[in-house]
Amino acid sequence: xxxxxxxxxxxxxxxxxxxxxxxxxxxxxxxxxxxxxxxxxxxxxxxxxxxxxxxxxxxxxxxxxxxxxxxxxxxxxxxxxxxxxxxxxxxxxxxxxxxxxxxxxxxxxxxxxxxxxxxxxxxxxxxxxxxxxxxxxxxxxxxxxxxxxxxxxxxxxxxxxxxxxxxxxxxxxxxxxxxxxxxxxxxxxxxxxxxxxxxxxxx
Amino acid sequence: xxxxxxxxxxxxxxxxxxxxxxxxxxxxxxxxxxxxxxxxxxxxxxxxxxxxxxxxxxxxxxxxxxxxxxxxxxxxxxxxxxxxxxxxxxxxxxxxxxxxxxxxxxxxxxxxxxxxxxxxxxxxxxxxxxxxxxxxxxxxxxxxxxxxxxxxxxxxxxxxxxxxxxxxxxxxxxxxxxxxxxxxxxxxxxxxxxxxxxxxxxxxxxxxxxxxxxxxxxxxxxxxxxxxxxxxxxxxxxxxxxxxxxxxxxxxxxxxxxxxxxxxxxxxxxxxxxxxxxxxxxxxxxxxxxxxxxxxxxxxxxxxxxxxxxxxxxxxxxxxxxxxxxxxxxxxxxxxxxxxxxxxxxxxxxxxxxxxxxxxxxxxxxxxxxxxxxxxxxxxxxxxxxxxxxxxxxxxxxxxxxxxxxxxxxxxxxxxxxxxxxxxxxxxxxxxxxxxxxxxxxxxxxxxxxxxxxxxxxxxxxxxxxxxxxxxxxxxxxxxxxxxxxxxxxxxxxxxxxxxxxxxx
Numbered sequence: 001x002x003x004x005x006x007x008x009x010x011x012x013x014x015x016x017x018x019x020x021x022x023x024x025x026x027x028x029x030x031x032x033x034x035x036x037x038x039x040x041x042x043x044x045x046x047x048x049x050x051x052x053x054x055x056x057x058x059x060x061x062x063x064x065x066x067x068x069x070x071x072x073x074x075x076x077x078x079x080x081x082x083x084x085x086x087x088x089x090x091x092x093x094x095x096x097x098x099x100x101x102x103x104x105x106x107x108x109x110x111x112x113x114x115x116x117x118x119x120x121x122x123x124x125x126x127x128x129x130x131x132x133x134x135x136x137x138x139x140x141x142x143x144x145x146x147x148x149x150x151x152x153x154x155x156x157x158x159x160x161x162x163x164x165x166x167x168x169x170x171x172x173x174x175x176x177x178x179x180x181x182x183x184x185x186x187x188x189x190x191x192x193x194x195x196x197x198x199x200x201x202x203x
Numbered sequence: 204x205x206x207x208x209x210x211x212x213x214x215x216x217x218x219x220x221x222x223x224x225x226x227x228x229x230x231x232x233x234x235x236x237x238x239x240x241x242x243x244x245x246x247x248x249x250x251x252x253x254x255x256x257x258x259x260x261x262x263x264x265x266x267x268x269x270x271x272x273x274x275x276x277x278x279x280x281x282x283x284x285x286x287x288x289x290x291x292x293x294x295x296x297x298x299x300x301x302x303x304x305x306x307x308x309x310x311x312x313x314x315x316x317x318x319x320x321x322x323x324x325x326x327x328x329x330x331x332x333x334x335x336x337x338x339x340x341x342x343x344x345x346x347x348x349x350x351x352x353x354x355x356x357x358x359x360x361x362x363x364x365x366x367x368x369x370x371x372x373x374x375x376x377x378x379x380x381x382x383x384x385x386x387x388x389x390x391x392x393x394x395x396x397x398x399x400x401x402x403x404x405x406x407x408x409x410x411x412x413x414x415x416x417x418x419x420x421x422x423x424x425x426x427x428x429x430x431x432x433x434x435x436x437x438x439x440x441x442x443x444x445x446x447x448x449x450x451x452x453x454x455x456x457x458x459x460x461x462x463x464x465x466x467x468x469x470x471x472x473x474x475x476x477x478x479x480x481x482x483x484x485x486x487x488x489x490x491x492x493x494x495x496x497x498x499x500x501x502x503x504x505x506x507x508x509x510x511x512x513x514x515x516x517x518x519x520x521x522x523x524x525x526x527x528x529x530x531x532x533x534x535x536x537x538x539x540x541x542x543x544x545x546x547x548x549x550x551x552x553x554x555x556x557x558x559x560x561x562x563x564x565x566x567x568x569x570x571x572x573x574x575x576x577x578x579x580x581x582x583x584x585x586x587x588x589x590x591x592x593x594x595x596x597x598x599x600x601x602x603x604x605x606x607x608x609x610x611x612x613x614x615x616x617x618x619x620x621x622x623x624x625x626x627x628x629x630x631x632x633x634x635x636x637x638x639x640x641x642x643x644x645x646x647x648x649x650x651x652x653x654x655x656x657x658x659x660x661x662x663x664x665x666x667x668x669x670x671x672x673x674x675x676x677x678x679x680x681x682x683x684x685x686x687x688x689x690x691x692x693x694x695x696x697x698x699x700x701x702x703x704x705x706x707x708x
Contacts, residue, residue: 086274089265098489125398127269166327167270167399173325175407180318183414187314190421194433 025144026094030136033066034148035059036075038133038158045162048124052160054106056135056148057115069145070111070137075118076102078149080159083129096144102134111137128164217428224680225428226358230365238425239356245424246305246349247369249313249416253342254376255383256320256409257285258477260336262381262496263388263402267332270399277329279610281336282478286601288340293598296344297591300351301449301584304432306424309348313417316342320410324403342413347594349373351587354579355427359687360518363529363576367514370575371506371568377477378503380409381496444584444674452664453588458581461633462574462593467600468630469537469570472544472623474601476502476567479609480560483616488553498557505564512565513572525690526580526642530634533573534645537631540566544624548617567627571597580639580685583678584664600630642688649689657682 036056045052054075058067078101084090092101106120134149151158218236219227227239234240260267260281268278292312299308319338326332349369357365387408392401426432436443453459481499484490490498513536520528543563550556574593581589604626608619638644640655649655661682665675 086276087268088275089268125269128272164270164272165397165399167397167403168325168327169400172400172403176321176324179407179410179414180321183314183317183321183417186418187311190310 025096027096027099027144027147028094030144030147031066032148033059033062033146034073034135034137036133036135036148036150038150038160040160045122045160047122047126047162047164049122050162051119051121052106052133053117053119054133054150055115055117058113059148067111067113067137067146069139071140072108072138072142073111073116073135074108074138075106075133075135077104077106077126077131078102078134080130080132080151081155083131106133122162124165126162126164128162130159130161132159221428222358222684224358224677224684226356226684227428228358228360230357230361230368232368237423238428242352242356242424243365243369245416245420246309246345246352247372249309249413249420250345250349250369250373251376251379252409252413252416253313253316253345254373255380256316256413257336257339257343258377258380259320259384259406259409260285260323260332261478261481262384263405266388266398266402270402271326271329271332273329273332277333279605281329281333283602283605283610284333284337285340286343286474286478286598286605288337289343289346290595290598290602292341292344293347293594294588294591296347297351297453297587297589297594298446298450299587300348300590301444301587302446304426305348305352305355306420306426306431309345309352310417310420310424312344312348313342313413313420317410317414317417320406320413323406323410343598344591344594346370346373347587347590350575350578350590350594352426354586354590359579359685360522362579363514363517363521363572364511365514366575366579367517367572368511371508371510371514371572374473374506374510374568374571375504377474378500378506381481381500381503383408385496448669449585450588453582453585453592456582456585456589458637458639459589459592461637462578462581462589463596463599465533465537465631465634466571466574466593466597467603468627469540469567469574470594470597471600471602471604472540472567472627473564473571474598475604475609475623476564478601478605479616479619483620484553484556487617488556490553498560502560502564505561506568509565509568510572513569514576515572516569517573517576521576521688521690523691526577526639526688527645527648528690529573529576529688530637530645533570533577534631534634536566536573537570537634538628540570541624541627541631544627545621546624548619548621548624577637580688582664583661583681584675639688657685657688661685 034056035058036054038052038054040052041050056073056075079090081092084092084101090100090103093099104123104126107118132149132151132155134147136144137146139145149155217225217227217239218234219229219231219239222228230243231240235244264273264278267273273281296308296312299311316339319335319341323335323339326335350366353365353369354362384405387405388401391404392398396404427435429435477499480502481495484498485495516532516536517529520532524531540563543559543566547556547559547563550559575590578590578593579586604623608614608622609616614622635645638647639660640650640652641657641660643649658679661678662670662675664678669675
């Protein structure tokens with residue numbers, strides 16, 4: 001019994017360590033070695049129409065060879081703190097596997113040592129919220145090893161607002177109204193039919 | 204097939220054996236014979252459709268909350284709104300059934316709430332979302348018409364079973380929708396619609412289903428085995444009753460209030476769990492939303508056998524031990540449900556939690572079925588009002604429980620669940636107070652008073668004026684048929700059930 005307990009507990013502990021090895025990276029352990037900027041037109045950005053120009057590259061003040069382990073770069077659209085209030089499904093957690101700050105992928109491509117830019121049209125499933133841009137550098141095991149973002153550490157500067165599409169269409173609105181009217185009218189029609197049938201006397 | 208011995212004219216032939224009120228004494232699940240089994244299938248399918256519509260939003264919330272910019276507070280409020288609308292709607296529905304018949308009452312409600320489901324497709328803000336969930340929730344009042352219709356079509360030996368299966372299979376909609384809506388949404392999105400449009404189109408499915416089920420009721424259903432209320436009232440076979448009298452006799456019957464309270468702690472708990480359990484598993488055990496959703500659905504899907512099981516158990520206990528057996532079984536099963544709820548809040552491992560949740564779901568849903576094995580006997584004249592009070596009480600229980608234990612962050616969800624279990628046990632105790640003079644209660648036997656018969660109990664709802672006009676005939680027949688609630692050992696000693704009752708008329 002004791003031996004079985006020992007085996008079970010060691011398996012559990014081992015799997016915890018394995019998890020740490022294989023992906024439960026914590027954000028606070030990452031170094032901010034990338035420089036990321038995002039530029040866009042003035043005012044409220046419209047999903048599906050407006051574009052954001054994202055640029056990223058290694059911060060040259062770091063020694064050469066810092067990026068030796070970087071294999072992939074993943075650029076994401078992330079929620080600013082104000083859009084996370086009272087919304088636990090967007091919560092920031094230190095463990096990156098549970099972190100829900102950055103839910104929209106802008107681009108994921110192999111890492112190259114040069115500065116890169118991309119013009120990205122805001123996708124139509126982006127909700128109405130305030131955002132910033134963050135880039136993660138991933139190693140060969142797809143674990144995050146470094147990051148960069150276009151805002152400061154407290155996520156207060158360089159934020160931008162995006163307005164989502166409504167998802168509504170005129171045809172949907174018309175269909176809703178028509179079907180609703182049909183339900184009510186058919187009910188009234190049915191009552192009239194019943195009354196008339198009843199008026200004709202007993203069957 | 205039996206022909207009633209009352210009445211001289213030729214009796215209509217029924218596919219199932221019937222009693223003197225032409226209510227079926229057998230329940231044949233796979234038949235669609237008019238009027239009994241057809242009414243059964245129409246009522247459970249339409250109730251199922253209403254449940255699908257009412258709980259269609261929760262599985263799609265991850266999309267809707269982004270589209271409409273909802274906060275957790277908005278979502279919580281909409282959830283409470285969705286079950287609070289039905290509180291008064293159920294009471295109103297009960298009265299409407301007594302006055303206009305279940306066919307017209309339920310079809311009208313379904314067709315009047317279908318537009319709201321269509322309008323969900325054009326919701327554009329947290330306020331409009333709350334409003335559509337609130338008004339869609341009114342459709343859950345079809346529960347009352349379902350139970351009323353079954354109590355009108357099926358006789359005492361099988362009324363618990365009929366009520367239990369119809370109610371349980373309707374409640375199934377709450378679980379099925381957690382599987383249906385994401386599927387429909389996925390299909391529409393794969394066809395090419397963008398996410399924020401796909402969920403809107405998806406809502407047309409429950410709305411159309413609801414509308415079609417209402418048409419089916421109007422075209423193929425009838426209120427009573429002998430016909431519809433209007434026609435029977437015209438021919439004089441059914442008396443048109445007065446709203447004020449029906450309402451008065453319903454709300455002054457203390458048993459209705461006790462059952463309303465206790466139903467709040469089986470059905471109300473079921474609704475609460477429907478709203479919180481997916482999040483509970485998702486947060487506590489770090490499951491994927493999809494997995495948490497399947498577990499949540501299985502709670503509702505247990506209804507396919509648990510609630511009918513409760514109804515059948517009630518009928519079996521009623522056959523052997525009479526009304527006292529029905530009451531004792533109800534109290535026992537509901538209290539055990541409370542015990543398992545406490546355990547659910549305490550267990551810390553995923554597999555134990557799922558196992559306890561499934562056991563808990565069986566007990567709590569069986570208690571719902573057992574409750575509606577007792578309700579048909581509380582009143583004959585005001586059956587609808589009593590059904591409405593009990594049904595409404597269920598929703599009140601859901602609202603109160605969610606407000607006390609599951610709003611904000613006062614209690615963790617597991618503490619809330621444990622406390623809810625304790626509340627179930629406490630709120631089931633009033634069952635001890637239910638007493639029928641002719642059958643007894645949980646602790647007391649039937650009264651030995653000469654005036655404590657089934658006829659006296661049901662005739663007490665009619666004044667002598669009304670009896671002079673002969674308005675009470677249906678209640679008299681029912682009293683006669685309900686004599687089996689004395690239980691097997693006593694039943695054989697009672698008067699022959701076909702004799703016309705003495706001139707109390």
